[in-house]
Amino acid sequence: MDLDRAALIVIDMQNGFVNHHSRHVVPMVASLVERWTAAGGPVVFTRYVNYAGSPFERFFDWTRLQRPPETDIVPELVEHAASAYAVLDKPAYSLYTEQAATLIAQAGWTDLVFCGIATESCVLKSAADAFERGHAPWIITDASASDAGPSVHDAGLLVARRLIGRRQLITTGQVLRQLPSPLKTPVME
Numbered sequence: 001m002d003l004d005r006a007a008l009i010v011i012d013m014q015n016g017f018v019n020h021h022s023r024h025v026v027p028m029v030a031s032l033v034e035r036w037t038a039a040g041g042p043v044v045f046t047r048y049v050n051y052a053g054s055p056f057e058r059f060f061d062w063t064r065l066q067r068p069p070e071t072d073i074v075p076e077l078v079e080h081a082a083s084a085y086a087v088l089d090k091p092a093y094s095l096y097t098e099q100a101a102t103l104i105a106q107a108g109w110t111d112l113v114f115c116g117i118a119t120e121s122c123v124l125k126s127a128a129d130a131f132e133r134g135h136a137p138w139i140i141t142d143a144s145a146s147d148a149g150p151s152v153h154d155a156g157l158l159v160a161r162r163l164i165g166r167r168q169l170i171t172t173g174q175v176l177r178q179l180p181s182p183l184k185t186p187v188m189e
Helices: 025-038 055-060 075-082 098-107 119-132 150-164 172-178
Strands: 006-011 043-048 086-090 111-117 136-145
Touching (some): 006 025, 006 119, 025 043, 025 075, 025 111, 025 136, 025 172, 043 075, 043 098, 043 119, 119 136, 119 150, 136 150, 136 172
Parallel strands (some): 006 111, 043 086, 111 136
16 A cells, blocks of 8 residues: 555445444544544545435435435544545445545545445445546455444455455554554653
8 A cells, every 4th residue: 555645535434324233433433534644644534415316215215314414424523524635425325426536636646545334335336436447445344334234244345355356455453554653743851
């Protein structure tokens, strides 16, 4: 991973996706964002917003996440999102809206490090789209979860290994070991 040209992408850590299956990753993502930011790395949050007449509504009869509080970033990450490089709203699974593609190109990021919810859909689709656009996608397996449960999370990781490569699936520990230590302020005597 080229940390000088990498961004941490926090996918859809929203009230409407956090439940008893996915809640365990909230503190892990918060800690990861803190460490990534302290090391000087850019962080981008995505926020899924469903809309009337969306494919989710038409094909799944799913009308959730159309307004706050479901669309809000979880309280533990609100301050981090407020100071993030960007918060991008998206109407579908993938990070790759026109705004996101422009932001990534302008920032010159080559490595996109994904965590968040849901492993089998929004995280996976964003990573696969990054792969197809020539970026190095990385999925942090223990900082991602599925609101549909651990077996669905595992299925997402199985498919991710086939779509982006098994070496692209990493753990929080592997990421943290690569991060430089935050700069220490000299003590004045």
